Amino acid sequence: MRESGGRGQGPGRGAGGAGSQGGPGAARRTSGGPGRAGRQGGSSRSEGTGRPASPENPPRGPREGSDPLDLPFGRDAFRDDDRDNDRDDHRDNNRGRPPQDPGDEGRGRSRQGDGDRGRPREDRSRGGDARRRSRDEGEQPRGRGSQARDESDRPRGAGSRGRGSSAREDGDASRGRGSRDDDGDRLRGRGSRDDDGDRLRGRVQGHEERSRGRTDDRAGTRRDGGRPGGEDPRRRGPQEDVPSRRTPAGRSSAGGSRTGRGGDGPPPRGPRRPPPAPPRPPLVLRLGSPRRRINIGLIGMTFVLSIFAGRLVQMQGLDSKVYEAAAADQRQHTETIQAKRGSINDVNGHELAVTIEAREVSIDPTKVPVSIRAKAAAILGQQLGKSQQEIAEKLARTGTHYQLLARDVDPVVATRLLQARIPALSAKKTYRRLYPAGDLAGSLIGFVGDEGNGLGGMEQSKNSLLAGRDGEQRVETGRDGQRIPMTSSQRTAPVDGQDVRLTIDRDIQWAAQKSIGEQVRKSGADSGTVIVMDVRTAQVVAMANAPELDLGNWRKAPASSYVNKAAADVFEPGSTNKVITAAAAIEAKAVTPDTVYQVPDRIRCADQVLRDSHAHKMEAMTFRQAMAQSSNVATIMAARKVGSQRLYEMLKAFGFGSTPGGGVPSAEAGLLPDYKKWSGSQNCTVAYGQGVSVTALQMASVYQTIANGGVKIEPQIVAGTTDTTGRFVPAPAGKQTRVVSETTAKEIAMMLESAVGAEGTGQLAAIGGYRVAGKTGTADRYDAELGRYDGYTASFVGFAPADQPRLVVLSVVQNPKNGHFGGELAAPVFKDVMTFAIKSKKIPPTGSAAPPVRMRAGQ
Incomplete structure (x- = not known):
């Protein structure tokens, strides 16, 4: 066993632990040489111990919401992996330092774990027995535990506050972390009393029970290699990733307490860092009761279905006749069957005004492609006797589905146009008023307007007699206007107009x-x-x-000629x-x-x-x-x-x-x-x-x-x-x-x-x-x-x-x-x-x- 001190037989959690070789914690290094060995009986200080309570140093309680001991491993991992942990501690503590020569140990730079390696096996196993006893007794410790860690592995990086005690060479009083070796006084920390050791053992036992589930995983992670660089996840604290800061005296504020190589006194202590904030518990989304959601959904569905049911009752029960009539009106269309207008004859029966069959040519401009409009306008204008420009203007009116092209078109001409296959062209059967004698007795006979009513002369005075009575036909048609086959139809036959014979001799x-x-x-x-x-x-x-x-060109005649x-x-x-x-x-x-x-x-x-x-x-x-x-x-x-x-x-x-x-x-x-x-x-x-x-x-x-x-x-x-x-x-x-x-x-x-x-x-x-x-x-x-x-x-x-x-x-x-x-x-x-x-x-x-x-x- 080396004189520079190392781990004791146990983790140094109480006064009952062995620790005769300098205590369970690593000896604190000073600038004068190797650290003192811990006193037998647990001179080291556990993580839960501290300086005596005073107004300047009030006692600390366990952090809220955290593990009292914050042990990253269980008892099995501690027992099986002591040797691996010592080696890892050595690597972690010396990470980033230049290589040391063997003479460093004499100057107080001995590595942690050397005491354990030089200690007999039974001394090392004694600490394990103490841990088992602490777990079995189930006492609740008041400190945070006495497991000794290297200062470089402490999670908070708070200087010399390790889990074991460190003797100081200059004889200063220990600040609650161990006892003074020169005068043999009892440790003023919590870990120097037997009753404190009992409480410590109970605390360790409770902590091990709570962390039993994750100890093996952490140990397995370490045995499998852990993270790159040999870091031990069990020994890393919450601030492991914080980079080390150099103090003016050459002391690392995050990697552990270390004095300068030629310093005479203890290194200056940095400001005490506040404890890390406890980890926030994961957000848990609490779902409502499934039964309540189902009930609400059923109520909503019932309400909607009741609305539909009520509407169906109204439509098919209460208002069925109304909707039936409305549907019939949509299907049924009334077509006017134009009556043939009577003729006007002279006293000898010669026709002065006669009605012949004709066609009314119309088109749907929206269905005429732009590419053929010019050609269609030329054909229609030539056959209907109208200018191509006039027809083209009507074909360009795509805002309407009906555009009248010409009235009183000869049926032969209309048939010829339909055979030209112009899109959306239609020809409706109508009657045309023809005046064979031209202007013979024109103002006396009069003329018929576009609506089929007489507008002058005998055509107007005898209009009711000449026009007759139009018939009608009610048919059922589809969306495209085509008649639905095998449907009922009502037809009222037209009554043709009567012929009027004048006293005029032609x-x-x-x-x-x-x-x-x-x-x-x-x-x-x-x-x-x-x-x-x-x-x-x-x-x-x-x-x-x-x-x-x-009468053949009455639209262009002056109004004065309309008068008889x-x-x-x-x-x-x-x-x-x-x-x-x-x-x-x-x-x-x-x-x-x-x-x-x-x-x-x-x-x-x-x-x-x-x-x-x-x-x-x-x-x-x-x-x-x-x-x-x-x-x-x-x-x-x-x-x-x-x-x-x-x-x-x-x-x-x-x-x-x-x-x-x-x-x-x-x-x-x-x-x-x-x-x-x-x-x-x-x-x-x-x-x-x-x-x-x-x-x-x-x-x-x-x-x-x-x-x-x-x-x-x-x-x-x-x-x-x-x-x-x-x-x-x-x-x-x-x-x-x-x-x-x-x-x-x-x-x-x-x-x-x-x-x-x-x-x-x-x-x-x-x-x-x-x-x-x-x-x-x-x-x-x-x-x-x-x-x-x-x-x-x-x-x-x-x-x-x-x-x-x-x-x-x-x-x-x-x-x-x-x-x-x-x-x-x-x-x-x-x-x-x-x-x-x-x-x-x-x-x-x-x-x-x-x-x-x-x-x-x-x-």
């Missing part, structure tokens, strides 16, 4: 329209009108306007109105055709002077001659004998101021002020047709009444209709009203025949071989746009044959620029139309000659 209409059109162009007039009427029935045979509406001027335009009739004054005077027996008047060329009426139709000297005229030469002054003289009231009543009886019946579209009533409101001059001007307003249809009706022997018949434009079986049903005859006596009517007719004679103003209306009666008219024209009189209205109206009247023809030229007299502009139109109508109707001449009459006074 041929006479053409002749009238041609004649007035030419005269309007020649005279530079604004417009012209021709009406041909059957005397015996008052049926309108022709009703022509110039310019006429082209023959029935809607109101104008002052002028001299053609003198027949009513003559009828009132003759009917009142105030005058006769042979009554002579001294007629000047002007006459004062109230505050105005009215002039005759032409300047002349005072002249004696019969009333027949005044009518033939259209004398305004002679007419005023005859009207004064009648009076304003009777004249007004006669005008009313002939239809002035009231709308003519018979279903003529756009017919107006004209303007007939009450005689009580007539001005002073108006009492005179009304007699020759100024101050009242009529339509061409009204004036034609006046002459029809004279030609018909004084019986007025409401003008008729509709001859009849065809029922659903195709059978023709004639229209009821117009209302008949006697206005004047037959004698009066014949006398007036003879007076009108004189107006077309050699001395009359209507010579240009004469027709060879036929007796013609008629009257010219020239009136100042009131321009509503200007708000004053401007221009003239030239007119002529008559009938033929005069002795057996069959037809009445009226021609009116509005605001002509080349001439303005009715005998010059309107009479020739009358002649052309009457001649054609007579031949068309195959009306033969009567063969009789006009009876001689007295034209001038004195004859």
